Amino acid sequence: MxxxxxxxxxxxxxxxxxxxxxxxxxxxxxxxxxxxxxxxxxxxxxxxxxxxxxxxxxxxxxxxxxxxxxxxxxxxxxxxxxxxxxxxxxxxxxxxxxxxxxxxxxxxxxxxxxxxxxxxxxxxxxxxxxxxxxxxxxxxxxxxxxxxxxxxxxxxxxxxxxxxxxxxQEDRTKYRQVLVDYLEPYKNDLDEDSKDRLTRSPLRILDSKDTKTQEIAQNAPKIIDSLxxxxxxxxxxxxxxxxxxxxxxxxxxxxxxxxxxxxxxxxxxxxxxxxxxxxxxxxxxxxxxxxxxxxxxxxxxxxxxxxxxxxxxxxxxSSNPINTPDLYLVSRGEAAEAQSLLLAQQLRQTGLAVELDLSGSAFGKQFKRGNRSGAVACLVLGDAEAENNTVNLKWLASGEQQAIAQKDLLAMTEELKTKIIKLKGFD
CATH class of the missing domain: 3.30.930.10 (Bira Bifunctional Protein; Domain 2)
Known part of the structure; x- marks a missing residue:
């Protein structure tokens, strides 16, 4: 692999x-x-x-x-x-x-x-x-x-x-010599990288992560005094x-x-x-x-x-999940699955994030995926809802649910967004 x-x-x-x-x-x-x-x-x-x-x-x-x-x-x-x-x-x-x-x-x-x-x-x-x-x-x-x-x-x-x-540049040239003069007596106590830097880039020694070198650098002359x-x-x-x-x-x-x-x-x-x-x-x-x-x-x-x-x-x-759907749409049955795709697209066009379950599996399995998705509500479309052009809206945290006409759901998307923002803790 x-x-x-x-x-x-x-x-x-x-x-x-x-x-x-x-x-x-x-x-x-x-x-x-x-x-x-x-x-x-x-x-x-x-x-x-x-x-x-x-x-x-x-x-x-x-x-x-x-x-x-x-x-x-x-x-x-x-x-x-x-x-x-x-x-x-x-x-x-x-x-x-x-x-x-x-x-x-x-x-x-x-x-x-x-x-x-x-x-x-x-x-x-x-x-x-x-x-x-x-x-x-x-x-x-x-x-x-x-x-x-x-x-x-x-x-x-x-x-x-x-x-x-x-x-x-002039300040650093002046300070470089002051710093080297201070560090030379400690040369044997510096870490290997700092020993190498002493001749080619002594200011970098001040940035060393080695504990012993840091202790030496703490008492070094300050560059601010050479400005x-x-x-x-x-x-x-x-x-x-x-x-x-x-x-x-x-x-x-x-x-x-x-x-x-x-x-x-x-x-x-x-x-x-x-x-x-x-x-x-x-x-x-x-x-x-x-x-x-x-x-x-x-x-x-x-x-x-x-x-x-x-x-x-x-x-x-972060206490809030990122990039989770607002709504999770589950459906089962030929007519319901066709309607669910149309409804998902219509809701997405209003600015809502809608994840459409495409598995066609039993409702129980779809609901489990909906609970794991991070969505705050599930929309449920079965044969009965498809025949009546309704959808079942279930709020996952409270279990509260209601049957609503699909056209009414599309008319209340701003209200839905406000409630979803509050439930996600972003208000």
């Missing part, structure tokens, strides 16, 4: 409703903020990620799925993240020539060679947002506020915003704007994010309901990336939300 590859998984019908809920919520909230969806290819030239993400990062060095084109003249990589591809599209299609800012968002699969675990697969999915052409601290605050809006609209309440500033007055002012304004928006935050001096393109603001939004895999959204400012990839100097800020982790969280928090 051929099975799915390790690190990939099927998203089955009982789960897909959560994915659709996230996508619909993102589309609605970002649409109100006039962000436009963009769809870039899932594979790009490898050089895009080497230049954009940074060759010294773990993503480029260890985790990318890279292969040669059939002609052998191009190195191609399945995208490990979304920002670089969006920036490439922004440059190639000259979106910057339209003037002003570009508000873009995307969703889709990404690929990294990692050890699979709950909420982290080798093929994983993100929804992301990019605000290009905005240098103002207001841009940072806007994208953070929109991420909070999305997560809260999905029902998440126990959220924590960690934020830091990694400054500009220029301009960088410090930018960060202070962002914090004040978040306060104005009633968004609580805490400054995390070890937060640097994992990609080389970040500048100034870096942030993560975490949920205390996810245990060790707490981060559901991460992002920040990347003012040098567009120029690095061949475009004009363009300031930008964005974020990405991991879909798998968010789905796990929604499943934990």
């Amino acid at each position: 051929i099975q799915a590859l390790r690190g990939t998984r099927d998203i089955l019908p009982e789960e897909i409703g959560y994915w659709q809920l996230i996508e619909d919520t993102v589309r609605e909230i970002l649409g109100r903020a006039v962000y436009q969806e963009i769809r870039a290819p899932i594979f790009e030239q490898t050089a895009l990620f080497e230049r954009g993400i940074g060759e010294a990062t773990d993503v480029v060095g260890k985790e990318m799925y890279t292969f040669n084109s059939k002609g052998g003249n191009k190195s191609i990589t399945l995208r490990p993240e979304g920002t670089a591809g969006v920036v490439r599209a922004y440059i190639e299609n000259k979106l910057h020539a339209q003037g002003g800012v570009q508000r873009l968002w995307y969703t889709g699969p990404m690929f990294r060679y990692e050890r699979p675990q709950a909420g982290r697969q080798r093929q994983f999915h993100q929804v992301g947002l990019e605000l290009l052409g905005c240098a103002a601290p207001r841009g940072d605050a806007e994208v953070i506020a929109l991420a909070i809006d999305i997560l809260q609209a999905l029902g998440l309440k126990d959220l924590k915003l960690d934020i830091n500033s990694v400054g500009n 220029s007055p301009e960088s410090k002012k930018h960060f202070d304004i962002v914090l004040q704007l978040l306060t104005d928006l009633n968004i609580e935050y805490q400054i995390n001096h070890c937060l640097v994010r994992g990609l080389d393109y970040y500048t100034h603001t870096a942030f993560e939004i975490k949920s205390n309901d996810l245990g060790a895999q707490a981060t559901v959204c991460g992002g920040g400012r990347y003012d040098g990336l567009v120029k690095e990839l061949g475009g004009p100097e363009t300031q930008a800020v964005g974020w990405a939300i991991g879909m798998e982790r968010l789905v796990i969280l929604l499943q934990k928090l």
Whole structure:
């Protein structure tokens, strides 16, 4: 039997409703903020990620799925993240020539060679947002506020915003030496990855998950003390704007994010309901990336939300089933089965979700499937109902039932919707 590859998984019908809920919520909230969806290819030239993400990062060095084109003249990589591809599209299609800012968002699969675990697969999915052409601290605050809006609209309440500033290139160069000077005496106590990073990417040591390294990093000099007055002012304004928006935050001096393109603001939004895999959204400012990839100097800020982790969280928090029918229609007998298809279609056209039992089996078996379906009511059509053009409406929770003319049922669909919403607990 051929099975799915390790690190990939099927998203089955009982789960897909959560994915659709996230996508619909993102589309609605970002649409109100006039962000436009963009769809870039899932594979790009490898050089895009080497230049954009940074060759010294773990993503480029260890985790990318890279292969040669059939002609052998191009190195191609399945995208490990979304920002670089969006920036490439922004440059190639000259979106910057339209003037002003570009508000873009995307969703889709990404690929990294990692050890699979709950909420982290080798093929994983993100929804992301990019605000290009905005240098103002207001841009940072806007994208953070929109991420909070999305997560809260999905029902998440126990959220924590960690934020830091990694400054500009000059700030980081200054801080790099300060950090290396501090870490050198502890070199033998660092984990193996951090020992390697000490010479090529020392800021990443602050992001280590090793307990001993974390203890050492907690007492390291803070990057905020190496910021220029301009960088410090930018960060202070962002914090004040978040306060104005009633968004609580805490400054995390070890937060640097994992990609080389970040500048100034870096942030993560975490949920205390996810245990060790707490981060559901991460992002920040990347003012040098567009120029690095061949475009004009363009300031930008964005974020990405991991879909798998968010789905796990929604499943934990949800008390209501997703994508269940409103009504389950059972029928038996030639005339009744013909009428049931017509009635189901008529009800669906009014906006009701109707599952039609197509088995033709005994009523008892159909009722059992109706009870398992998540519907709040069953519609029953037998020979007698078919002859009289009626239908039996049975509310499953209470057992209450009534015979009603099919034309009267179609005339009371708005009343039905109101009652169904209340019974499903969505009012």
